[in-house]
Amino acid sequence: MPQVEVCYTPQAYHLFHNDDAIVVVIDILRATSAITTAFYNGVSKMIPVATVEEAKALQEKGYMAAAERNGEMIEGFELGNSPFGYMNNKVKGKTIAISTTNGTQAIAAACNASEIVIGSFLNLDVLTEYLREQKRNVILLCAGWKNKFNLEDTLFAGAVADALINKEGFDVHCDSAIAAGHLYHLAKHDLFGFLSNSSHRNRLAKLDLERDIKYCLTPNQCPVIPVMRDGVLIKK
Amino acid sequence: MPQVEVCYTPQAYHLFHNDDAIVVVIDILRATSAITTAFYNGVSKMIPVATVEEAKALQEKGYMAAAERNGEMIEGFELGNSPFGYMNNKVKGKTIAISTTNGTQAIAAACNASEIVIGSFLNLDVLTEYLREQKRNVILLCAGWKNKFNLEDTLFAGAVADALINKEGFDVHCDSAIAAGHLYHLAKHDLFGFLSNSSHRNRLAKLDLERDIKYCLTPNQCPVIPVMRDGVLIKK
16 A cells, blocks of 8 residues: 655655655645646746745746745745735746745755655645555655744645545555644644644734735645656646 | 743754753653653663663673663663663662663754753653743753654643643744644543554554553653753753
C-alpha cells in the first residue's frame, strides 16, 4: 500500500525524501493559494525561485515577476502573493517568476523529488483525486513559517492525509500525519475560527488581509493542479 | 508576560533558542520518564551523553552506565531506558551516565540554554508549578524520533502549555504550542488509547513494552524535577 507522510517544515524534508514519492507543496497563506489561483485564471507558466534577486533577474529578462517577504509585496514587482492579484486578464497566457517567504523555499527544498505538485484548499478535491489515482507514496510538505510549524498548512495536510487514509486505503506510520488529521477534524467546520489565534493569521490580519485569508480557506474554488516540470510550474 | 513555545524536534531548536528561557526536555517514551523515575528512586546524579562511546568511556571510569538505541538496551551496559530498571536499590546514591536514541540528543541540542529541566508525565504537576513560579519564557523541547515529530512528546508539551496558558496567563504566539494544546485536549482522557496508532507506541509494542508505556503515560507518580547543572543532571 502507498504511504502518506506529513513534513511540517522545509528544513526537515531530507528526513522524508524518497525517490518515488509525489511531494505536495503547501503554503496556504498564501503562496500555493496564489499559484493555484494563477493557473485557474489562465497563467501559462510560473518559475518559482528562492531569492528575490533571482526574481529580479528574470524580471529584467522580460518576465512578469512576483515577490513577497513577510506578507508584503516587494517594491518594483508587479505582483505579490495575494491570490486576488492573479484574477486579472493581465496575467493570462503569461510566464511569471515568483519568490515568496516560505512557499518557494519549500519548492526548492523538494527539488530532488520525482514529482512536485502544488496544494491548497482551492484545489483540495481534484488534488486528492489525482493522488488517489497515482497509487504512489505521498509526502505532504508544509512550507510553515521560516522553518517553524504552522497551523494552516497542517490543517490542509490533515485534510488530504485523512481523505487518502480513510477513503483510499493509504497507509500511515507517521505521527505528523496522524496529528494533522486530528487537527483537521477539530477545525474543518470552521477553519477561519479555528485559526483565529494562529500566528500567521494574526500577522496577516495586521496587514488587513482578512479577505485573502477567507478566500484561501474556502475549498475547491480552483480545480486545477499546478505541477513542476524541469523547474517550471505548469497546469497538469 | 512570559511566553511558552513548543519545539517539536531537536533539529529545530536553534530557531527557538533565547538566552533567558527555561528549556524543558521531553522524551516520554522513555528517556525523560526513566530519568524522572531514577531521581525519584534515589539516584544522585546522571550524566547525559549523546553517543554510546561516551557512555562506554564513563563506564570504564567506574560510573554505572545506561545506553539505548532503537528501543533496546545496548549489550555491555547495566541499564537501558526502561523506567523499571531504575526502581532498584542498586541505583541509590549512584551517578549514572546515560545515552539514548533521542532524549540525550535533545539535551545536547539545548546545551546553551540558561536552564534545562526534565519533563515527563511522571512529574507533570510539580514541573508546571515550578515553571509558573519562575515567570520566565519556557521552551518545551520534544525529543521526537530521529528528528521527526512524535505524538507522545507533543501531548505532554500540550499538557504543560495548556496549564501555563490557561491558568497562569503565559502568552502564546506559537502555532506548535496551540496545536499541542488541542491534541492534548483530544487525548487527555485516554492517552494510551489515543496513541494506539502512533509510530513509537507500535515500535515499543513489538518489543513487548506495553507495561513501560502505561507507566510513562500515568501522571504524577514521581514528583521530582531533574535539572541540569554544569553538564550533570541533579534533583532540584
